[in-house]
Amino acid sequence: MLEMQSFIHRWNTHREVLHKLVDLNQEGLAEYKPWDGSMTYGELALHIAGSMEMFANTVIRGEFTPPQTKNEWTTIEDVRNLVHRYTESTSSLLASITEEQLQQEIALFGKTAPGFAILNMALDHEIHHKGQLFTFARVAGVSELPFFM
Template sequence: MTNVNEFMRSWLSHRKVLHQMLEEVSTEQLSLRPWEKAMSVSELAQHIAGAMGMFAETVKNGAFTPGAPAKEIATADELRAIVSAETEKAEATLRSLTEEQLSRSVDFFGRSVPGHTLLQEAKDHEIHHKGQLFVYLRQAGIEKLPFFVNHG
């Protein structure tokens, strides 16, 4: 990674889509699960929203830093607010990273990887789960969904 701002532009082009996807979600759809052991729409959206912050904190601290567990959400508006707050928090952490932190190796579940590589994997993780959420929302009957990336 040559520059945190460049990385953030790329990551945010995907995160914007998460926000757009959730605009179409109703409170009644939050508990949808495609199968019994799957995360619900609410849990998956929170997982996506909180993961980049967890990865960025891990890079910043040089050691695995667990994220917060999913919260019980009462309304779709509450979920959207949590996703917005997690996005802002992740942005702030990413902006605070130094070149040294991005270059330093971090032990992540038995693998030693440079911080910048871990952040790329975090973006891939988000894209993977965002794809799952697209399927969830189609199963929920939502027809109007955004393109998978938003460069605007």
């Protein structure tokens, strides 16, 4: 399970930055969207926070498990609270994953992959969208951003 502990540590280094990004104090940032049809900053932060939980549940159950929660928010404080809740619940889920679950083949998005590959894809997904949050924040006028990890 050393591999899983290493994965959780790597995920935590990136997730800590997501917390810093939702802690930014910029007026109107949560509602900011750089183009019509894009997610807002708050929606994207919650998409990131909820996705790893969805993928962890998929690995645990051995089949695609869509998100079970609603991301209802009004303020950046709501976004912060939801991101913190997702982080806590996802940490518990990741810690519960067994070696057998990491090795099992799971059908996802028209392909089959072992659980560990799905978790690595989920981390890449989180990192990709976190980069978008950095861009959203910079374009919205935030001058001081945290380091990416």
